Amino acid sequence: MPPNGPERFCPGDKDRSKIAKSLRMKIKHKIEKGNRVGYLFVSPYIIFFLLFTAYPLIFSFVLIFHKWNIIGPMRWVGLDNFITLIHDALFWKSLANTFIFLVIHIPLQIVLALIAAEMLNQKMRLRVFFRGAFFLPVVISGVVVTILWQQFYSTDTGLFNALLTHIGLPRVPWLTSTKAAMPSIALMATWKNMGLYIVLFLAGLQGVPRYLYEAAEIDGAGKLQQFLKITIPAINPTVVLVVIISTIGGFSLFIEPYVMTQGGPLNSTMSCVLYIYKQAFTFYKMGYAAAFGFILAFIILGVVWVQRKVVETEVYT
Amino acid sequence: MTGKIIKKWLFYIVLTGAAVTFIYPFLWMAAGSLKPEIEIPNFSLLSRNLSVNSYKVVLDKIPIIRAFFNSVLVATSVTASVLVFSSMVGYALSRLRFRGRELIFTVILFTMMIPFQLTLIPLYTLIVKFGWTDTYWALIVPYMINAFGILLFRQYFKAVPQDLIDAARVDGCGELRILFRIIWPLSVPALVTVGIIVFMMTWNEVLWPLIVVRKETIMTMPQMVTLFAVGGRVESQVGVKLAAAMMLTLPIVIVYLFFQRHFIASMATTGLKG
Structure with missing residues (x-):
């Protein structure tokens, strides 16, 4: 908040509540936007997690039942x-x-x-x-x-x-x-x-x-x-x-x-x-x-x- | 009274002895890398015949300068990326409201419990599938975000006053600007902690490079020194081995000497989170 300026810039009580209201609206709007921004901000992690944690976890569960030399095809061998x-x-x-x-x-x-x-x-x-x-x-x-x-x-x-x-x-x-x-x-x-x-x-x-x-x-x-x-x-x-x-x-x-x-x-x-x-x-x-x-x-x-x-x-x- | 003084002396003598056992080996290594081969197996740190011959042999036999720059490239890219992305996620988890936030937080906690031995081989097969073997991508991309960093940032950002963020929002600041212009300058200790830990871990990592890189021009420094020491190219010359080890040690020790307090404080926090 800016410091109190000279008298003439001070808004009246009515104006003050108006400004406060518009401020609240602005903040509320920003919070709703924050919802979208939130997803945007965590999206790199979600991609990262899916690729480098979730996929290897799931694939490990496939790999353990196979024989694979990484060059040829995978062969199912059960346990x-x-x-x-x-x-x-x-x-x-x-x-x-x-x-x-x-x-x-x-x-x-x-x-x-x-x-x-x-x-x-x-x-x-x-x-x-x-x-x-x-x-x-x-x-x-x-x-x-x-x-x-x-x-x-x-x-x-x-x-x-x-x-x-x-x-x-x-x-x-x-x-x-x-x-x-x-x-x-x-x-x-x-x-x-x-x-x-x-x-x-x-x-x-x-x-x-x-x-x-x-x-x-x-x-x-x-x-x-x-x-x-x-x-x-x-x-x-x-x-x-x-x-x-x-x-x-x-x-x-x-x-x-x-x-x-x-x-x-x-x-x-x-x-x-x-x-x-x-x-x-x-x-x-x-x-x-x-x-x-x-x-x-x-x-x-x-x-x-x-x-x-x-x-x-x-x-x- | 004399008893107290003797006790005090004893205390410092024991501590100094302990400190010597931790420092002397590195001094011995430095001396050994400069001494002629026959003088290496003794305790003395001095010799009349010091020379940089061993270093010349290392530079001659392996592209270690190139490996140094590879390590610098990989470690700085990973560190920068972790700072940016982990702080973005940490900010979202602490200061933005959206559905599924707690779920993501739980997932992150869960991923920290997974032993790397479980995902090591599948991760390697993924890198092969992407065609990333023998590229920098393989060394950088799987380390670009770090769960520990996210948690630390989340914790740290919680303490930033809400008024500050609100004021910036009212002034029309975008969330990215808020993060990098307002939160970051207030979070230098957290950035330093995550930066040091990530940089050090990436710099010293050797198992993953050994797995995904076989091409000499892409190798990181610890990997190259490892293969040099293990492979036959040293021809069992101890001095040359020590010179290679010295070259790997110097960069991190120099950084450590400057930021010792930060290093130790950072590592202490890694423990505290557990």
Whole structure:
């Protein structure tokens, strides 16, 4: 609204209500127009959704019942893809590998990130610097991180084994033994993602009301007790979030084994997505790959659902 | 008193040690890309024989400069498109009234739950059907709108005062003008957040390019570096591998150093929405 001008521009009461009425009409008209504009504005999304979400969803449901090498015609095979999948040792192997990854990655991630976040949450200098340092690997491509760690993990020339032999321990075949390879990748992934979880935990910790700690202190609770009884329950939503994000990440594991081990040795680092990729783009079995993707999607949703049930608690704050 | 001081020192020593484990590897990579091959497998960051030889080999063997510009093209197109289209949808969902609005909102929430593994192969077959393999379209179009962006914009735009929008409407402003001239300038933090996340994700994406692009002239940088590291062309020269990795790292690290706070704040919001 313009500021009040000189006397002569001020409309009388009658005029004022007239203007107000016409204004209301104008706005109403615009709102009706908003209806059309609304559709216009969401139309790019509707097209996008139909093409790149709805169509693939529906087509996946067709593809899983077919054999198709993408060049020739599709052939209906019924449930064959699923029957083959159940008898495919590598399908189970890739799932088992993912679980090995998650069992190491998730607890390690939570413990380390929580400790780091708790430290950064103290009154301290250089917080921004430390946080920025921890976060650095998060922004850098997984390809780079993997190339780098491949050198560190090298059995003969790697820095880790140089360190171990230096303090008189035997070399570890980080990437060349079937037992160590997947845990090695899990360790690397923990290093890469920790910065993100530190930031999430830090946000969670800063949301815990101070008075809870003050009250606990008056009641004579020690630091450790405060951490276990106040902090842990209060940041439960963040823990749930971290568990879910790292689970989805674990099931999406691809570039790390692709660059580092190609799924070896003896398929011990064959991840689910790497297996789907190989079936689709090395053997051109689109139907089979789609069937694995289909089952995997339900496994992921199932696992996340169970995790929510188990980890999520009522928050007392 | 001394106990307190020792404790404080210990605190900073532990933190510094942790920070070193996160920074040192990248410094080692930078040093390794400049060192002669035999000196790479040691901890030292210094050498008397630094040279840019490894970089010369990379430039010689793969069109990495071209790949850099491909990545820039793809990442900026995707980011710009997400900002424009997602904010349009976010605006419609928060400030315009029309039938089916809540339905669309529910659909968007639903799409965020779909694991990408489910649609990956059918999406690839669609790209093949469109004849988009080995084109920029394949890298850009499937990422042009982003559900996370829509939700964030919707949330953010809700806080813009209605009076402002009404006043603009009375003045005869079209809705597009309102969005880009009034709402956008008031929503810089949201634009920065979505922009950074989308740019970073697109820049680092490697699975999708590996699937839809086989032609060297269209490849993005991470894809090319991946194939270079995995394929036989490196001839197991570690220095050359590290040089290629360095070239992939530098652009995003430079951006990160300038916008560190924004990067971290942005990623923190991604978590909060969950």
